[in-house]
Amino acid sequence: MTQLPLIMNAMNDRQFLFNTRFSFEEFSSSMASGKYTDEPTMVESEGGAKWKGYVVRDISRLELPTGHKFFSQRGVGTKGIHVDSGPGLRTHVSEIPVATYKKAHMHGPSAQILIIKGEGYSLMWYGPIGWSQAEEKVRIDWKPGFLLVPPDRWWHQHFNVSGEPARYIAIHSPVGHIGEQTFTQIEYHEEDPAIRKIYEEELKRRGLESKMGPELYSGSLRH
Numbered sequence: 001m002t003q004l005p006l007i008m009n010a011m012n013d014r015q016f017l018f019n020t021r022f023s024f025e026e027f028s029s030s031m032a033s034g035k036y037t038d039e040p041t042m043v044e045s046e047g048g049a050k051w052k053g054y055v056v057r058d059i060s061r062l063e064l065p066t067g068h069k070f071f072s073q074r075g076v077g078t079k080g081i082h083v084d085s086g087p088g089l090r091t092h093v094s095e096i097p098v099a100t101y102k103k104a105h106m107h108g109p110s111a112q113i114l115i116i117k118g119e120g121y122s123l124m125w126y127g128p129i130g131w132s133q134a135e136e137k138v139r140i141d142w143k144p145g146f147l148l149v150p151p152d153r154w155w156h157q158h159f160n161v162s163g164e165p166a167r168y169i170a171i172h173s174p175v176g177h178i179g180e181q182t183f184t185q186i187e188y189h190e191e192d193p194a195i196r197k198i199y200e201e202e203l204k205r206r207g208l209e210s211k212m213g214p215e216l217y218s219g220s221l222r223h
Contacts, residue, residue, distance in 0.1 A: 040056055076097070091171045092169070093168070102159075103157065103186055105157075110172060115148075117144050118143075121159050121202070123195070159202070188216045
């Protein structure tokens with residue numbers, strides 16, 4: 001997920017890359033001061049809050065902020081935070097409340113989604129907006145430790161079917177490596193009704209009741 005593989009391929013000279021005279025004294029002093037090992041601090045950034053730091057000891061327990069536009073528009077009750085993971089890298093942590101699911105969306109390739117807690121499933125498909133018109137429909141059931149990698153320009157949508165919030169971390173490779181990264185989202189009222197029906201049946205089998213109210217599908221509310 002870093003820029004090193006690209007640089008290695010471009011330079012094709014290991015001596016030039018790894019036998020550099022660059023001094024690591026500044027980095028070493030920062031390590032000694034605890035700058036790189038303390039828990040991250042939360043700062044405001046464009047598009048929402050951001051964790052700024054280098055070590056997150058337990059990403060499943062740190063409190064996520066609420067009310068930021070970027071994450072609240074991704075799904076009802078969704079919480080999340082961006083992570084300062086270095087120049088070019090884009091990383092965020094997102095949490096899906098109990099008995100809810102996120103809106104379907106698509107973007108460019110290479111996003112890696114690691115499930116931190118909760119259980120659920122994701123739907124992925126390639127095609128125009130809507131479930132019934134999809135060329136292919138893939139369901140991936142997941143739990144903590146699962147890694148999902150949506151293909152380039154495939155719709156993907158995440159559903160929480162457990163009795164606790166589901167949390168994941170998503171990492172995108174450096175901007176410029178992967179070409180087009182236009183983000184596109186399907187609102188709840190635009191999705192195929194089959195998606196909602198499948199989800200409600202899945203919750204019912206687990207003794208849970210959906211918190212996806214009918215007003216979400218009317219088109220009058222945007223989250």
